[in-house]
Amino acid sequence: MTTISGETVGLAESSDRLWDALIHCDETHAVATVRTAVSAVDGDVCAAVEHVLLGLIAPAQARVGRAWAANELTVAQEHAATAINERCVAALVDAAADALPAPSRGRAVVACVDGEWHALPARLVAEVLRLRGWRVDYLGAQVPTDHLVAHLHASGAETVLLSSSLPSRLPTAHSAISACLAIGVPVVAGGAAFGPGGRYARLLKARWAGDAAAAADLLAQGLERPRPGAARLPDLDLPHLTDQEYTMVRRTRTQLVKQALADVENGFAAMRSYDERRRERTAEDLDHIVGFLATALYVDDAELFTTFVTWTAGILSARGVPPQCLLPALDSLRHQLGDFPRAVGILTAARRALVVPRPGRAA
Ligand code: B12
CATH class of the missing domain: 1.10.490.20 (Phycocyanins)
Incomplete structure (x- = not known):
């Protein structure tokens, strides 16, 4: 038995098996592999699912990207692998449904910046927050800023977690961040777009977290609500404009x-x-x-x-x-x-x- 409390749980073997299943478009074996990886972890089911989501599925997806970039995988294989990983996420979360804590920590919205199709990273963030007891509204890929803001008004959610993988979406991310701050909702930004160490998130006046677990920890500390009017025109945040x-x-x-x-x-x-x-x-x-x-x-x-x-x-x-x-x-x-x-x-x-x-x- 492996345990995740204080120790590193080895996922190397599962990682090889998952990779094999992904590149052969073998959905059945991929799902079986992630399920087995969860059951091999001793202790709390929610913590085990989080561990496998972030320690097995997320790195496998990043490896898909590297293999595609090196021309070792076709675009079709990359698409299939992404679809299979999405299915793996769903399978694990379904399996943990009975163990999910009742949402008691508040309501968060997880969304991708407008024009951003990379939804899997946001999905991982949403599921980890749910596993940690948050009520989560997951809005998925490319959410137009006005609709995001309308949803915040309608739902009364306290926090926004904004995902972007493409740096070219940063100006749009800035508009979304500013719009959320303007109505007093704090924003945690994440994803490769926000640069090494999240430097662009800070520039655009958002909080930043490196991954879903770090975001959950940040939220658990309690985020200060921005004062209304905290958002400013882009030129004031970025005088060079x-x-x-x-x-x-x-x-x-x-x-x-x-x-x-x-x-x-x-x-x-x-x-x-x-x-x-x-x-x-x-x-x-x-x-x-x-x-x-x-x-x-x-x-x-x-x-x-x-x-x-x-x-x-x-x-x-x-x-x-x-x-x-x-x-x-x-x-x-x-x-x-x-x-x-x-x-x-x-x-x-x-x-x-x-x-x-x-x-x-x-x-
Ligand atoms: C799958 C994929 C796609 C799929 C996405 C489908 C989906 N449902 O998600 C599709 C096919 C749609 C796609 C399209 C494109 N893609 Co693409 N894609 C990828 C790929 C292979 C995986 C993305 C992923 O899920 N990664 C795994 C996750 C878990 O890692 P992560 O994103 O780093 O997320 C971690 C942290 O950053 C953080 N995090 C992420 N979001 C958030 C949010 C918050 C709030 C927090 C706290 C943390 C956090 O937590 C995660 C870990 O826990 C990446 C390669 C890669 N290495 O990531 C390329 C990649 C991102 N894509 C790329 C490109 C170029 C494109 C296209 C422009 C291609 C094209 N010519 O059309 C389009 C753009 C579409 C668009 N407008 O968004 C490039 C970007 C390069 C760059 N310098 O900008 C990459 C890096 C490809 C590569 N191998 O180099 N893509």
């Missing part, structure tokens, strides 16, 4: 992408032979690049953009696309945005960070 660089990049996004596409075609010969579908994918990639540039301007952090560009270079390399094709794109944007010093600085830093193997040499 007054230079209008973010606004201009957002406003001219379509034109920036169009011109960058033309410049990449000129600067990267291989692209001239692309069929229509590949050109569309390239345009999508460029749109992501401009979206991340805008976000880096929003939070005034060149590192956000550099991290994204080097990540994109890795994704391209793993698929046999030379990351050099990013250089003409960055140069095009730098040229188009020559009058915007912060944008030029961010693009220059990313260009420098992009380690491009010389032609004919191994990476």
